[in-house]
Amino acid sequence: MLSKAYQQLHHDLQQFIPATRLISDPLRTLAYGTDASLYRLIPQLVVRVESEAEMQRILGLAHTHGTPVTFRAAGTSLSGQAVTDSVLLQMGDGWRNWRIGNNAATISLQPGIIGGHANRYLAPYQRKIGPDPASINTCWIGGIAANNASGMCCGTAQNSYQTLKSMRVILADGAVLDTGDPVSRENFSASHGPLLAQLAELGQRTCANASLAERIRSKFKIKNTCGYSLNALVDYQDPFEILQHLMIGSEGTLGFIAEITFNTVEEHSHKATALMIFPDIKTACEAVAALKSQPVAAVELMDRASIRSVENKAGMPPFFKELPEAAAALLVETRALNALDLRTQVEIITASIAATPTLLPFEFTDQPDQFTKLWAIRQGLFPSVGSARATGTTVIIEDVAVAVPQLAAMTLDLQRLFDKHGYSGSIIFGHALEGNLHFVITPDFSKPAETARYKQFMDDVCGMIVHQYDGSLKAEHGTGRNIAPFVELEWGQQAYQLMRQIKALFDPRNLLNPGVILNDDPEVHLKNIKPMAAVDSLVDKCIECGFCEPNCPSRALTLSPRQRIVGLREIARLQAADEDASRLQAIQESYQYQGLDTCAADSLCALTCPVGINTGTMMLKVRSQKRGQTAQRIGNWVASHFAGVTAATRFNLAATDISHKILGTQVQGGLTGGIRKLSGNRIPQWNRYMPTAGAMPKPEINVTPDRPRVVYFPSCASRTMGPAKGDPEADALPVKTAALLRKAGFEVILPENSAALCCGQPFESKGLPQQADAKRREVEQALLKASRNGQDPIVFDTTPCVLRVKKGPEQASLQLYDITEFLHDVVLERLTIHKQAETVAIHPTCSNINMGLQAKLKAIAEACVEKVIVPDRVSCCGWAGDKGFTQPELNASALRDLKAALPDECQSGYSTSRTCEIGLSLHSERYYRSIIYLVDRCSQAKMY
Numbered sequence: 001m002l003s004k005a006y007q008q009l010h011h012d013l014q015q016f017i018p019a020t021r022l023i024s025d026p027l028r029t030l031a032y033g034t035d036a037s038l039y040r041l042i043p044q045l046v047v048r049v050e051s052e053a054e055m056q057r058i059l060g061l062a063h064t065h066g067t068p069v070t071f072r073a074a075g076t077s078l079s080g081q082a083v084t085d086s087v088l089l090q091m092g093d094g095w096r097n098w099r100i101g102n103n104a105a106t107i108s109l110q111p112g113i114i115g116g117h118a119n120r121y122l123a124p125y126q127r128k129i130g131p132d133p134a135s136i137n138t139c140w141i142g143g144i145a146a147n148n149a150s151g152m153c154c155g156t157a158q159n160s161y162q163t164l165k166s167m168r169v170i171l172a173d174g175a176v177l178d179t180g181d182p183v184s185r186e187n188f189s190a191s192h193g194p195l196l197a198q199l200a201e202l203g204q205r206t207c208a209n210a211s212l213a214e215r216i217r218s219k220f221k222i223k224n225t226c227g228y229s230l231n232a233l234v235d236y237q238d239p240f241e242i243l244q245h246l247m248i249g250s251e252g253t254l255g256f257i258a259e260i261t262f263n264t265v266e267e268h269s270h271k272a273t274a275l276m277i278f279p280d281i282k283t284a285c286e287a288v289a290a291l292k293s294q295p296v297a298a299v300e301l302m303d304r305a306s307i308r309s310v311e312n313k314a315g316m317p318p319f320f321k322e323l324p325e326a327a328a329a330l331l332v333e334t335r336a337l338n339a340l341d342l343r344t345q346v347e348i349i350t351a352s353i354a355a356t357p358t359l360l361p362f363e364f365t366d367q368p369d370q371f372t373k374l375w376a377i378r379q380g381l382f383p384s385v386g387s388a389r390a391t392g393t394t395v396i397i398e399d400v401a402v403a404v405p406q407l408a409a410m411t412l413d414l415q416r417l418f419d420k421h422g423y424s425g426s427i428i429f430g431h432a433l434e435g436n437l438h439f440v441i442t443p444d445f446s447k448p449a450e451t452a453r454y455k456q457f458m459d460d461v462c463g464m465i466v467h468q469y470d471g472s473l474k475a476e477h478g479t480g481r482n483i484a485p486f487v488e489l490e491w492g493q494q495a496y497q498l499m500r501q502i503k504a505l506f507d508p509r510n511l512l513n514p515g516v517i518l519n520d521d522p523e524v525h526l527k528n529i530k531p532m533a534a535v536d537s538l539v540d541k542c543i544e545c546g547f548c549e550p551n552c553p554s555r556a557l558t559l560s561p562r563q564r565i566v567g568l569r570e571i572a573r574l575q576a577a578d579e580d581a582s583r584l585q586a587i588q589e590s591y592q593y594q595g596l597d598t599c600a601a602d603s604l605c606a607l608t609c610p611v612g613i614n615t616g617t618m619m620l621k622v623r624s625q626k627r628g629q630t631a632q633r634i635g636n637w638v639a640s641h642f643a644g645v646t647a648a649t650r651f652n653l654a655a656t657d658i659s660h661k662i663l664g665t666q667v668q669g670g671l672t673g674g675i676r677k678l679s680g681n682r683i684p685q686w687n688r689y690m691p692t693a694g695a696m697p698k699p700e701i702n703v704t705p706d707r708p709r710v711v712y713f714p715s716c717a718s719r720t721m722g723p724a725k726g727d728p729e730a731d732a733l734p735v736k737t738a739a740l741l742r743k744a745g746f747e748v749i750l751p752e753n754s755a756a757l758c759c760g761q762p763f764e765s766k767g768l769p770q771q772a773d774a775k776r777r778e779v780e781q782a783l784l785k786a787s788r789n790g791q792d793p794i795v796f797d798t799t800p801c802v803l804r805v806k807k808g809p810e811q812a813s814l815q816l817y818d819i820t821e822f823l824h825d826v827v828l829e830r831l832t833i834h835k836q837a838e839t840v841a842i843h844p845t846c847s848n849i850n851m852g853l854q855a856k857l858k859a860i861a862e863a864c865v866e867k868v869i870v871p872d873r874v875s876c877c878g879w880a881g882d883k884g885f886t887q888p889e890l891n892a893s894a895l896r897d898l899k900a901a902l903p904d905e906c907q908s909g910y911s912t913s914r915t916c917e918i919g920l921s922l923h924s925e926r927y928y929r930s931i932i933y934l935v936d937r938c939s940q941a942k943m944y
Contacts, residue, residue, distance in 0.1 A: 002044060002045065006044045008065060009062075009087070010024070012061050012064075013061065016057060017047060017049075017058075021049075021050070023046040023047070024044070024045050025590055026583055026587050026590070027570075027590040027591060027594055028590070028594065029045070029046055030566060030567070030570055031564075031566045031594075032088065032090060033084065033088055034562070035082040035083050036077055036543070037077055037078050037080040037081075037082075037481070037482070038080070038394050038395075038445075038530060039529060039530060040528055040530030041084050041528050043070075043084055043086065043087060044085065045087045045088070046088045046090055047090065048090050048092040049095075050092040050095075051094050052170065052258055055089070055170050055256060056170060056176065057174070059170065059172060059174045063509065066509065067511065068084065068087065068510075068511050068512075068513070069086065069088075069089050069511060069512065069513075070082065070088050070252060070512075070513045071091075071142070071146070071252040071256055072090045073091055073111055073112070073140035073141075074114070074138055074139045074546060074549065076135045076138050076139045076143065076545060076547070077143065077147065077478060077480065078480070079479060079480025079481060079483060080482055080525075081146075081147070081479070081513070081516045081517075083481075091140070093112070093897075095112030095113075096112040096873075097110045100122065100125070101261075103125070104122055104125035105263065106261050106263055107121065107122060107129065107262055107264055108261040109260055109262070110142075110258065111140055111145075111256075111257055111259070112140055112142065114136075114138065114139070114141075114550060115129065115131065115133065116136045116138075117872070119136070122264055122267070126266065126268075126337075127264040127266065127267055128264060128265060128266075129262050129265070130154045130157075130162065130163040130265050131149050131151060131160050132150070132151035132152060132153050133151045134151060135547065137608065138546055138547045138549060138608070142257055145164075145247070146247075146251050146252050146478075147249060147477070147478035148229065148248050148478070149476055149477075150223060150434075151476070152300060152431055153297045155223070155431075156221070156434065160248050160260070161232075161249065163262045163263045163264075163265065164244060164248060164261075164263075165261040165262060166179045166180030166260075167244040167257060167259065168260075169243075169244065170255060170256040171192075171254075171506065172506060172507045172509070172511060172512055176258070177243070178259075179241075179243070180261055195243075195505060196240070199246075199505070200239040202242075202498070202505075203236065203237060203239070204237075206498065215495065216230045216233070216234050217234060219231075219472070219491070221403075222401045222436075222471070222475070223475035224472040225474045226472055226473045226474040226479055226486075226490050227479060227487045227490070227495075227517060227518075228246060228250060228499045228502055228517065229246055229249045230495060232245035232248075246502060246506075249478070251478055252513045252516070253503060253506075253513045254502070254503070254506040255512065268335035268336055269337060269338075270336045270337065270338060270341070270342040271335045271342070271366065271371065272334055272342055272346050272364040272371070273331065273333045273364060273371035273374050274331075274365070275317075275330075275362060275377070276329065276330045276331075276332060276358055277327060277359045277362070278327065278328050278357070279324070279326060279327060279357060280327065281303060281411050282408040283328075283356060284301060284328040285301075285404075285432070286408070287330060287353045288330065288433065289405060290352050291332065291349065291353065292404055292433060294352050295336075295345040295348060295349065296332055296334050296433065297334055297335045298332070298333040299331070299332050299431070300330065300332075300378050300430065300431065300432060301329070301330055301407075301411075301428075301429060301430055301431075301437065302328065302329040302429045303328050303427065304327050305426065305427045306329075306427040306428065307320050307323060307329060309381060309384040309385055309388065309427055310377060310381060313384065315373055315376065323359070327359060331374060331375065333371070334346060334364070346364045381429050382395075383610035385426075385440045386541060386610060387541045390442070391534045391537075392444060392540075393444045394442065394443055394444070394530070394532055395543045396443065397477075398438065398441075398461070398477070398482070399430065399439075399476055399477050400439075400474075401435050401436040401471055401475035402469040402470075403469070403471075406469050406471070407435050409469075410437070410464075411428055411437065414428055414464075415428065417457065417460050417461060418441075420460070421460070422453065423441045423457065426439060426441045426442075427439065427440050434475070436472075436475040436476065441457075445531075454526065455523070455526055462483075462490075463489075465490075466489055466490050472490070473486055473490050479516070479517045480516055480517075481515065481524050481528075483525070484519035484525065485521065499518060531569070533569045533573040534572065535569055536618060536621070538618045538621065539565045539615060542562070542609075544565070544566065545562070545610060546560070546562050547608045547609055548606075548608055548609050549562060551604035551608055551875045552605060552876075553877065553880075553890060554599060554600065554890055554893065554894070556893050557894075558593065558594040558595070559594050559595055559599075561613070561615035564599065564615050565613075565615060567595050568591075568595070568622075570587060574587070595619065596619055596622060596626075598889075598890050599615070599619040599880075600616070600846070600876055600894070601619050601620050601765060601880065602616055602880065603617070604850070607849070620764060620765070620767060623766070623767025624769055625767075626767065631767075635763060635768040635771040636771060638763075639758075639775055642716070642758055642775070643753075643755040643756040646716055646755060649720045653691055653694075654692065657692045657693065660725055668686065668688075669688065672686035673685070681886075685884075685885055687922050688724075689724045689918050689921035690724065691720075691724055691914065691918065692723060692724070692725060693720075693721075694718060694732045694733070694734070695722060695732040695734065695735055696714065696734050696735070696750075697734050697737075697738035697739070697750075700742065707746060708747065709746065710747070710793050710822075711749045711750075711792050711793065711795070712734075712737060712750060712794075712795050713750075713754070713783065713794060713795065714733070714734040714737065714754065714797055715758075715797060715801045716757070716762070717798055717913070717914040718733040718798055718914050718930075719754070719755065721915070721918075723927075724918070724921060724927060726927075727927045728927070729927075729929055733914060734797070736930070736933060736936055737795075737932050739936065740827070740932055740939075741827070743936070743941045744826075744830040744831055749786050749787075749792065751782040752782060752785065752786065754782075757778060757779050757782055758775045758778075759801040759802075760772030760774070760775035760776040760804060761801060761804050765881040776804060776805060777808075780805065780810040783805075784813065787815070789813070790813045793822070794815055794816050795817045795818075795819060796816070796817070797912075797932065798912065798913050798914060799818050799820065799851070799912040799913055800846075800847040800913055802817070802818045802847075803850060818851060819930070819931065819932060820931065821853060823932075823935055825856075827935070828860065828863060830942060831940065831942060832942050833938055833939050834938050834940070835863070835864060835865065835866065835938065836864060836865045836866070836937075836938055837865075838907075839866070839867040839868075839903065839906045840861055840864075840865050840867075840910060840934065841868075841871060841924070841928075842858060842869070842910050843877065843910070843916065843917075843920055844857050844911075845876075845877070845912055845916050846876040848912055849875070857912070857931060858870065860934075861910060861931065864935060864937075864938040864939075865934070869901070869902060872901050873901070874894075874898050874901065877895055877916045878890040878891045878892075878894030878895065879919040881915065884918060891923070895919060895920065895923035895924075898920065898924050899924050902926065906926070907926055908926055909924060909926055909929075910928065910930065910933070911928055911929075911930065912931055914930070917930070
């Protein structure tokens with residue numbers, strides 16, 4: 001329920017924002033308002049904003065009502081700059097446009113573009129954006145620019161500030177300025193001349209103050225995101241340049257960045273990496289000083305505690321466990337445009353530190369599989385601490401920077417502060433080439449004394465960095481709330497007052513993200529710390545970073561994996577506290593749909609989660625806990641009568657196909673839609689790409705002796721569901737698969753009683769794990785028999801099925817192949833392929849991705865046709881078993897970008913799951929079918 005002060009704003013917003021994008025319920029305001037920091041503020045209202053026009057009107061209303069607003073991109077912020085207890089303005093899909101300039105020298109990006117996607121767009125030109133934060137595959141351009149995020153390689157030379165070309169910005173009063181458009185600049189000069197004049201005057205005054213100007217230049221020689229980008233006042237005289245560079249790192253407190261144009265940088269195609277082990281931190285930092293002037297792209301420092309945190313992980317070098325306590329490591333990478341230059345650079349770098357003692361010999365490797373393993377060491381540091389922390393504790397990662405010659409001393413001082421304040425086991429690592437180190441601590445704020453201990457620790461750290469090293473309290477993570485009380489400590493009163501003037505010029509009513517960067521409360525960093533209630537060992541290690549979100553098919557519809565965990569934690573907290581029963585009930589009721597019903601349980605979240613959490617598994621567990629005796633009895637009956645159930649399903653599909661032919665698509669759609677609505681959406685939704693009845697292959701009559709055998713397991717979906725009405729491919733998948741395997745020279749063996757078999761996936765997705773496992777055991781036994789106890793390879797035509805059987809106890813005894821693997825590894829070389837001059841799309845299913853088979857699926861298609869498209873921004877299709885029928889909005893949301901990603905010349909798509917292909921066909925308006933059909937169409941049997 002909105003408080004009275006926000007009700008009028010809500011009323012006014014309803015005049016132009018649909019109700020579905022005005023969110024005020026207790027679950028989603030909590031979930032959408034959570035970011036990666038240690039803070040929790042719950043918005044009164046979340047507004048999903050889709051356009052500049054909407055943003056202008058919203059800011060105008062905020063001014064009218066005096067309502068603070070906070071802009072939200074991906075919410076990967078670590079310092080509390082993206083949370084609010086007022087109005088949260090969340091970017092919707094309308095902010096994802098981009099365009100590449102001439103010769104890819106520039107790229108213009110709206111704030112909703114993921115940083116890694118921008119680099120993907122630039123990859124064909126061997127270019128990339130300069131900033132390279134560790135969260136680049138999750139964080140959005142708006143957040144990268146607003147925080148001046150950097151990373152391992154960009155340093156201070158290639159961050160957003162240095163690579164900014166122009167910007168389109170919306171100010172607090174709703175005015176729009178495009179600094180790259182002369183007409184916009186002229187109009188802005190007419191409407192906002194006083195602001196430009198004041199900025200110019202502020203710059204002149206700052207430059208005239210020699211000591212202040214020098215102080216600012218000195219502070220930005222190293223990484224610094226503490227406070228505002230005061231360097232704009234001394235680097236530029238043009239007020240437009242001052243304005244747009246002040247926006248960089250302003251964390252949404254000065255205006256909204258609606259588009260940014262970056263000057264791109266080279267992406268080197270040749271790389272080499274070395275892991276160097278030194279006897280102590282001092283020696284490692286001496287090596288950093290020597291490497292600073294060499295052609296290195298990254299130098300990452302890891303102290304002994306860092307190495308210890310990963311030494312027991314799979315794939316780590318055995319010698320890690322034997323290193324002395326004082327040891328430290330550097331991970332060094334060099335990059336070049338060709339192999340010759342790379343070899344030369346490696347020689348130069350090696351020679352530069354030849355006199356520096358190391359504990360072990362080192363060598364550079366240019367082999368991707370080897371240097372990827374080396375970087376996995378560095379990338380595993382933060383997650384290793386996060387996963388090892390005690391349940392209920394908070395992960396805090398901070399970052400500071402000092403001049404490189406002071407790096408060793410500062411590192412040792414940090415380690416002493418860990419010991420002093422009892423943060424044993426804390427790790428130090430970071431971008432040593434820039435004097436930028438991260439440290440991770442895990443306080444338990446549920447204990448009353450912990451807040452005081454954290455306060456003392458932060459006071460000591462900030463005092464040490466400022467007074468002993470004149471360093472940066474925030475190197476690349478942004479000021480936020482955690483360092484806001486210390487900005488004046490770092491900068492001094494004169495520079496701090498300059499920041500106050502800047503804020504007053506842009507936001508005189510203090511409505512844009514108030515309390516962030518500048519805050520009068522000296523203890524704001526100790527308040528509103530988020531609770532981390534224990535829920536289940538499956539999710540308790542979640543650090544709420546949001547890395548899981550880009551893969552989630554429900555992220556734009558309901559909740560993401562992070563948000564599902566946030567909801568579970570709040571339910572657990574309220575239950576434990578035995579308070580606010582009405583809030584608990586409201587969240588629980590909303591969670592049924594938002595959290596459980598619309599989770600695809602596809603496990604893709606675990607692939608990008610720093611601590612490997614599979615939120616889908618958690619949702620399946622909760623579903624199972626909610627299943628009553630009636631559901632269990634139904635599950636048992638279906639499992640016991642599976643052949644009859646699938647036969648009935650085939651009959652219904654055949655009947656539906658007949659009615660479709662008689663009534664036509666429009667009438668049938670209207671009729672079935674009406675019936676579904678009357679049933680309260682209990683009746684599955686029909687669409688024109690619904691399958692016809694499936695069919696099984698006929699036994700082979702003339703079996704040629706001595707042919708290799710293959711056991712073919714047709715899934716229950718492919719046995720039941722034939723091609724869609726109107727699909728030029730009329731044969732059912734089992735018929736087509738058996739024919740192709742025979743064409744490739746195999747004798748095809750079907751398991752006995754195939755009609756009754758099921759891997760158990762449909763039962764598992766319904767929260768019936770006992771029935772699911774029972775069905776899998778039946779399949780395992782049938783496959784053992786059919787394959788002569790594992791002698792013969794076994795091929796599944798549906799990827800989710802083979803993934804589930806591969807998790808079973810008999811998988812080691814069976815040669816299990818997904819159809820993707822078997823086609824790629826075995827079948828293609830046994831056929832003559834006639835490559836077709838056409839364009840097709842492929843869709844790697846979530847199971848395909850979980851097994852790492854995307855490249856093989858693409859390679860199969862590329863062997864068959866000239867051009868293969870993997871649509872951008874499409875991962876799991878969200879069909880999720882039968883949810884495409886029961887919650888079709890999930891499938892629609894997951895595939896909302898599909899049709900636009902396919903060019904007109906692409907008229908068909910291929911995948912490896914019959915149910916997924918229904919939704920893919922519906923939302924692309926093209927027939928999607930199994931990759932089997934493409935290979936069969938483009939191949940002939942080899943003549944031996």
